[in-house]
Amino acid sequence: MSLAQTILPFIGGRSHRPQADEVDEIFDPADKSTLAVVPRCSPEDVDAAVRSADHAFRTSWRSTTPSQRSAALLRIAQTIEDRTEQFALLESQDAGKPIAAARKEIAIAVDHLRFFAGAARTLQGAVAGEYLPGTTSMLRRDPIGVVGQIAPWNYPLLMAIWKCGPALAVGNTVVLKPAETTPLSTLLLAEVAAEFLPDGALNVVTGAAQTGEAVVAHPTVRMVSITGSTRAGRRVAEISASQLKHAHLELGGKAPSVIFDDIDPEVVAREVAGAAFYNAGQDCTAATRMIVHEAIYDDFIKALSSAASGYKMGSTAAESTTLGPVSNALQYERISGVLDRCPARIEKINGRSSEALNGYFIDPTILVGVEQQDEVVQNEIFGPVVTAQSFKTPEEALALANGTNYALASSVWTSNLDRALRFSRDLEFGCVWVNNHLSVTAEFPHGGGKDTGGGKDLSIGVLHEYTEARHIMFGSLGSQ
Incomplete structure (x- = not known):
């Protein structure tokens, strides 16, 4: 991906050219120079992304085993690590990060994606057994379907990983919208991931609030997740509530x-x-x-x-x-x-x-x-x-x-x-x-309450949030 050119959203395993003419100009905040031009996705483009994700979910990704999903995420993580300098340069220029800090954040993103890959194989739940006479109960954790996600501009790649990593790990497919000011590293992530995922498993749509609302409101999207401001989180919760879909909200702090x-x-x-x-x-x-x-x-x-x-x-x-x-x-x-x-x-x-x-x-x-x-x-x-x-x-x-x-x-x-x-x-x-502040480890949850929302990222618990817990009970028909 070269800079100072038009960078397209990524839908169905390939770059996608929206029909509308609206674009966002991406600037380097350190010197205000133009880095790239990125088209804004319309509701029709979002619909194409959701349909692609739904097709990938129903025909391939939901049927993969935990080990297959884990292997794919590990390959993505390794490719990101191998291309650290490319990702770090985009993150530095796009989000205004000192290059040394950008490299460290890429390393953290890789580590967290590897955690999600491992956690895909270690989901836990109640032990199958006879909890009522004459019955046997078991717990299934099945993927929800198409997940719509909105990531912020402060840690573009890391937050994209926090979003799509656990969702993909348990068998969902994703339509992810990065912030309109910092989409470049997320679009590169989609390009890298396409080598290891089915077409449509990870789609990246670009644009501002209108694009995000189209993702959240789409009836095929079964769950939405946002990291962002409390104001944006309230809007996501409002739209989600009208369709009774689960909303994972990780919002502001003080x-x-x-x-x-x-x-x-x-x-x-x-x-x-x-x-x-x-x-x-x-x-x-x-x-x-x-x-x-x-x-x-x-x-x-x-x-x-x-x-x-x-x-x-x-x-x-x-x-x-x-x-x-x-x-x-x-x-x-x-x-x-x-x-x-x-x-x-x-x-x-x-x-x-x-x-x-x-x-x-x-x-x-x-x-x-x-x-x-x-x-x-x-x-x-x-x-x-x-x-x-x-x-x-x-x-x-x-x-x-x-x-x-x-x-x-x-x-x-x-x-x-x-x-x-x-x-x-x-x-x-x-x-x-x-006697510490700001350290984060993937093994423990990250989130809060009150105006921070209630969503918890990281830990194996976030993978549970991206599944549907289902109680399966077998009854006895008596001796045959």
């Missing part, structure tokens, strides 16, 4: 880091800075709210400011760049608007100036003097911007941490084991890190 005074503030500041500013803060689990014990608050803010100043912004192709731009113009405008609306009492501590750069760069920023009801505390910013609050007691820290509508991720930093255990219980988030 992660607190609760930092006690029994740790070294400089050490923790360096760790938390990485969790706050990685990927320019465009991560729903990013450490966005610093809740710091008053005894070390000033020292911590000083250390965090110093850590923020250590990031190097610039060309994403440079190995030395450690902080890239935000992913697109709209996100740049949103973050800038949030910062402009801050009340005068909020002080903005900027770690480094991006004024000389041409792309969509945002200075790593610490907001102090915030109050709990402030927009910057309550709403997802999704950029390299964090807030800082102080607390006196553990009860106050918990109230501040839990006092938002999001419930995805959190962390507590302390050397006190009893306190760590208490906070791991009382922090109302799907993921609680202790």
Whole structure:
């Protein structure tokens, strides 16, 4: 796949040229140069993708064995790994990631796809047996059918893998829509996968909200899955509810880091800075709210400011760049608007100036003097911007941490084991890190509650979500 050309959606095992003339121009957010032009799929194109997926499901993929599906996913993973540099370059240019970070994310995507491949062969359930006299019960986990999926722009390839990996592993077929600003690595994934999957097993349609809604609303799509904003998730849930189809929603976050005074503030500041500013803060689990014990608050803010100043912004192709731009113009405008609306009492501590750069760069920023009801505390910013609050007691820290509508991720930093255990219980988030933040492993679920939705990605549990659990009971006709 070369850049600065028209890149087509992928339907039925091949590139597909939509009939409509609408296109999205794909930009490199680091310098605003044009990378490619991608057509928008119409509802008719989405219908072609769904019909292709349904045909592949009914004629081939649903009938494969777990070992055959596992082998296919492992071959896809190996090909991605073999072509790491190609994928990393697309991810770096398309999503504004420093090239070194892009390579690491490709490696993680490969690892997670290999996990899904292995998990395909180890699904578990109730043991077959006689649970009622004269009967034998067994549990089947069968694929659902065509799954419609919508992936976000912050981790284009990784989120595509989180979507299509488990769905394919259990025998479903997929119609996947990447974000309209970052479709390139997902289209390359479809091209790679076509070598090992039946035609139509993995289709990638391109476009904006209209295309996504067409996927979600299609009557042949039996399940939908989205990783994205709470607003987008509510819309998906609304459309899905009208057809009583299952909706897997993994949405926004506003992660607190609760930092006690029994740790070294400089050490923790360096760790938390990485969790706050990685990927320019465009991560729903990013450490966005610093809740710091008053005894070390000033020292911590000083250390965090110093850590923020250590990031190097610039060309994403440079190995030395450690902080890239935000992913697109709209996100740049949103973050800038949030910062402009801050009340005068909020002080903005900027770690480094991006004024000389041409792309969509945002200075790593610490907001102090915030109050709990402030927009910057309550709403997802999704950029390299964090807030800082102080607390006196553990009860106050918990109230501040839990006092938002999001419930995805959190962390507590302390050397006190009893306190760590208490906070791991009382922090109302799907993921609680202790003396860590942002690490993810494929073996454990990733997701939360409240406005984060209820969908859990990763772990063998997500494969269960992509199956229909069916109770099969055999009765006795008596002696023959």
